Amino acid sequence: MKKLRLGMQLLFTILTNGYVYGFLNGKIYQGRLKYVCVPGLNCYSCPGALASCPIGALQALLNQRGFEVPFAVLGFFFLFGSILGRFVCGFCCPFGLVQDLLHKIPLFRKRKRLPLHHILKYGKYLVLVLLVCIGSAFLFGGFAKVPAFCKYLCPSGTLFGALPLLGTNELLRSQIGGLFFWKLGILLMIMFLSIKVYRPFCQYLCPLGAVYGWFNRFSLVQVHWEEEKCTFCGACQRACPVDLSASEVSRSPECIRCGRCIEACPKKCLHFRSTQQEKLQKTL
Amino acid sequence: MGFWKKRNRDSGKYTWLWGTLVGVICIAVGAWDGQLAVIWKKAVMICLECIGIG
Numbered sequence: 280m281k282k283l284r285l286g287m288q289l290l291f292t293i294l295t296n297g298y299v300y301g302f303l304n305g306k307i308y309q310g311r312l313k314y315v316c317v318p319g320l321n322c323y324s325c326p327g328a329l330a331s332c333p334i335g336a337l338q339a340l341l342n343q344r345g346f347e348v349p350f351a352v353l354g355f356f357f358l359f360g361s362i363l364g365r366f367v368c369g370f371c372c373p374f375g376l377v378q379d380l381l382h383k384i385p386l387f388r389k390r391k392r393l394p395l396h397h398i399l400k401y402g403k404y405l406v407l408v409l410l411v412c413i414g415s416a417f418l419f420g421g422f423a424k425v426p427a428f429c430k431y432l433c434p435s436g437t438l439f440g441a442l443p444l445l446g447t448n449e450l451l452r453s454q455i456g457g458l459f460f461w462k463l464g465i466l467l468m469i470m471f472l473s474i475k476v477y478r479p480f481c482q483y484l485c486p487l488g489a490v491y492g493w494f495n496r497f498s499l500v501q502v503h504w505e506e507e508k509c510t511f512c513g514a515c516q517r518a519c520p521v522d523l524s525a526s527e528v529s530r531s532p533e534c535i536r537c538g539r540c541i542e543a544c545p546k547k548c549l550h551f552r553s554t555q556q557e558k559l560q561k562t563l
Numbered sequence: 564m565g566f567w568k569k570r571n572r573d574s575g576k577y578t579w580l581w582g583t584l585v586g587v588i589c590i591a592v593g594a595w596d597g598q599l600a601v602i603w604k605k606a607v608m609i610c611l612e613c614i615g616i617g
Contacts, residue, residue, distance in 0.1 A: 311603075314599045331602050331605075331606040335610070336602040340598055340602065344598070355586065361580075426610070429610065440610075440614040441614035454616050456616070459614075459616055497579055
């Protein structure tokens, strides 16, 4: 399972950032694929990005259209969320992959959560409402509205967008100012924290995780728990990187469907399963 | 009471399908409204704000 997941994460990162020409020349892809959004957090200003970031797209619509309903982005949220839920976070997000790899570095004593987790976990909802929605609709920079989340917080944009572009584009390098160092500081802090704590950005700050978390309770891809077979040994909770018990896994908005609980269960009473398979088995 | 509980549980099995359908309809409405073009215009230019320069 671990290898499959790592393979899928790498494949998705390469597929969604496959515009090699952009990395070599400091330019970005301008083709038609950018009409659509990818499921994960993937900056559209990354030189390799082949499609749009859903959070960036939502802010672009709020910037341009004010409080008009952003149907297109809501559509992508519903489409990916209803089928995959936070499976997207576990298997398809490039910045999630970066945090996973950093957490493998054998430094510090590992922690699943930060202190005050029960309060901090709501941070991502706050970011979604204040920065992504309200911030983008109201905040002005110069004469134009600004994408507040991308501008002041998004570490994915700094890592996949800014750093590769600055490495190859001299004109951009000459324009670096205080804002860049603010964002670089946030990126370094999150990367450093990722070595000790499991996916701090996903657990506490990611607005996309907040959106997909809502879909977890009814998405097609589910982690199914067979209560009657369970011996309540707690192996799943010990293995879970976000410390969820077997009864919480299937519906919790915090579960990123990484599958570690499935691997750890000695009685095999947890499975990846679609809601349709569940129904079929009950009928039989 | 048990009837309602069972009914709710069963209807939940297809919620993802309704969600997917809502998603497809919303994308179609957004495309018709020109929202995909707004996204494309933003995505094909280097967003200086997004990378912390603008």
